[in-house]
Amino acid sequence: MTDYPDEKALVEELYALIRYVYRRKLAEEIIRAFEDAFQTRSPEERLAICEQWIDFYRAHRYKKAMRRRRPTSRERMTPCSACGYPVSHRHHLWDVATHGENKVTVQLCANCHELHHLLYNVLARDSEHSRKLALTVLASERVSPQAVQQLVGWCRAIMRYEVENGWLEGYKLSDQWLDEKLKWSDYRQRVESRV
């Protein structure tokens, strides 16, 4: 940032924000309205207008980035990546609240989706409430061991990324933690003895 804001750069930023926030036709109308207004104003007034509206549209851009987009029907018709059920949800491995709408997603059926959130809440957030539910699901043996294994693997991959960034305590990645929270060794033994 310089002490003397460059009007051309500010106007460009303003128009880029407008084009990001609005659909093309509306964006061009708004930009034309700004161009008309600028013609009758002094340079000081133009700068003031730019600064004020840049703030305003930046807030809009932030809100837009935080909005999850609606899944396409092709996405909904994608089988669950964990268990193969034919329709699925789009689950954000990087949560939208922290990272905004992003491409780090996996398609999961409703049950696997819920289980993934439960497992993550148990392992990363140490939620007792989720732990009861997750243990009930694991004990029921209604979800295939391969799907459970896959979901736990994704949880831990995300957690590893969070640990590397200093957002999560490292011990939550240990096998001991997995055992303590999900009775993981017992579960593995149980499913292996079934085969």
Ligand SMILES: [Zn+2]
């Ligand atoms: Zn599934």
Ligand SMILES: [Zn+2]
């Ligand atoms: Zn989700």
